[in-house]
Structures are given as structure tokens and as C-alpha cells.
Amino acid sequence: MVQRTRHTLPAQRAFCRHCDREHTLDRESATGAAKKLMASLDKELSTEYLYGKARGKMFGVLLCQTPAGDTITLKAFSGQFRGRWKVKGWVPPLFSVEDFDSLNTPVEQKIKALGREAERIPSDTPAKRALLLQRKQLSRQLMRNIHALYRLHNFKGEQCSLFDLFPEKQGIPTGTGDCCAPKLLNYAAIHNLRPLGLVEFYHGRRNKSGSRREGEFYPACENKCAPILGFLLCGLSE
Numbered sequence: 481m482v483q484r485t486r487h488t489l490p491a492q493r494a495f496c497r498h499c500d501r502e503h504t505l506d507r508e509s510a511t512g513a514a515k516k517l518m519a520s521l522d523k524e525l526s527t528e529y530l531y532g533k534a535r536g537k538m539f540g541v542l543l544c545q546t547p548a549g550d551t552i553t554l555k556a557f558s559g560q561f562r563g564r565w566k567v568k569g570w571v572p573p574l575f576s577v578e579d580f581d582s583l584n585t586p587v588e589q590k591i592k593a594l595g596r597e598a599e600r601i602p603s604d605t606p607a608k609r610a611l612l613l614q615r616k617q618l619s620r621q622l623m624r625n626i627h628a629l630y631r632l633h634n635f636k637g638e639q640c641s642l643f644d645l646f647p648e649k650q651g652i653p654t655g656t657g658d659c660c661a662p663k664l665l666n667y668a669a670i671h672n673l674r675p676l677g678l679v680e681f682y683h684g685r686r687n688k689s690g691s692r693r694e695g696e697f698y699p700a701c702e703n704k705c706a707p708i709l710g711f712l713l714c715g716l717s718e
């Protein structure tokens with residue numbers, strides 16, 4: 481799915497279950513702002529770690545119009561940047577970071593403690609299996625509770641949770657809602673900004689499978705973003 485910058489990028493499309501059709505958003509018009517960001521990124525953030533073991537990361541920009549008619553550029557990084565959800569000048573995640581921390585920190589410590597305890601027990605014993613099972617259930621419950629923190633807003637003034645957008649039996653992939661596109665669109669919807677163009681690119685050392693390379697533009701991902709973008713774009717285009 482590598483798209484060279486010399487070609488016009490096709491618009492982002494996503495199916496909206498509510499409207500029973502696709503919504504679209506232009507990508508090409510945001511490439512200029514994205515290239516500018518690519519050029520300044522290494523000065524703006526400490527990006528060295530993206531060239532090491534951690535490998536690179538997706539970044540995104542959203543051109544939008546303010547209620548006063550000005551065009552502004554929002555920017556986002558996918559997931560966390562060096563362990564931080566919030567970095568000044570970048571759009572925040574779809575949940576309250578304070579709520580996330582107070583939920584995540586104690587449970588994560590418990591999960592790690594269970595792991596250490598399990599390491600001390602000989603493998604293939606009932607005690608070890610019980611501990612590992614307990615750890616697995618704990619992290620599954622934590623994931624569910626974390627997913628419950630996400631609030632998604634669209635351009636109709638509606639909001640919903642991740643559970644509303646994924647069929648009950650289908651699990652929600654880890655990291656859903658943490659990509660650049662949902663962060664940017666959600667922020668725009670909350671702040672009464674009208675999206676004009678959105679594009680995502682990769683920066684840093686190429687990923688293990690080689691499917692992501694520095695400086696290339698990529699459409700929104702299939703497994704995490706496709707199921708939620710229809711809702712997020714709803715109300716934007718008629």
C-alpha cells in the first residue's frame with residue numbers, strides 16, 4: 481500500500497453504519513503541511529529513539545477551517561511519544577490521561593508482580609498455570625476498562641464509545657483510537673473545526689515487516705481505524 485508522493489493521494493474513505501454509506505475526506509491537500517512537519521520533526525521532538533530498537537512511528541496532520549474561516553494545521557503522533565500521551569502542541573488522546581493513569585498504573589503493577597511470581601515457580605505446575613491465568617484475566621479486564629475510557633465525537637455533535645462501533649463478539653484491537661486520524665478528527669469535532677484534508681506518514685526506522693518506510697504516506701489502517709472512521713467522519717460531507 482505504499483503511495484509515492486508524486487501521485488495524487490486518493491481520498492480517505494470509510495463506511496458509516498448509521499448513514500449506510502461511505503464518508504470521504506481529502507488527503508492530497510494536507511501533504512504540503514505533512515512535508516513541512518517531516519522536515520521539522522527531528523528538531524521539534526526528540527526523535528532519535530525512532531531510529532533505534534523502538535523503530536518508527538506514524539504521524540499525521542489535519543488541515544481544518546476555524547469558525548472564523550482561518551485554515552489551521554493540527555498534528556498528531558500515533559499512540560504515545562516516549563511514554564507520554566500528551567505533548568504540548570500535539571492533539572491529545574480520546575480519553576482523559578488522568579483517568580487512564582489512575583486506572584492503569586495499579587493494575588499494571590499487579591500484572592507485573594504476578595509475572596515475577598510466576599517466574600519463580602517451576603513450569604507446568606498447577607500453581608504456575610493458575611498464576612498465569614490470573615494475570616491473563618487481569619490484563620483482559622484492564623484492556624476492557626481502558627477501552628471504556630475512550631469517547632469519540634463526530635461532526636453531527638454525537639459521541640459514542642468504542643463498544644458502540646465494534647460488534648460485541650469481535651474484540652477491539654489493542655491501540656484502537658490511538659492512531660493519528662481518530663485523534664485529529666476527534667479533536668476537530670470537539671473544537672468546532674471543519675476538516676479539509678488529513679494525511680498520515682511514517683517517520684523513523686522502517687518497521688520490522690518493511691511495510692512502513694520513512695517519508696511515505698499511508699491511508700488509515702484497516703484493523704483499528706476502518707471500523708471507527710465512518711462514525712468520526714459523519715456529519716462532515718453530505
Ligand SMILES: [Zn+2]
Pocket residue numbers: 659660700701702704705706
Ligand atoms: Zn489506524
Ligand SMILES: [Zn+2]
Pocket residue numbers: 496497498499500503710711713714715
Ligand atoms: Zn454517517
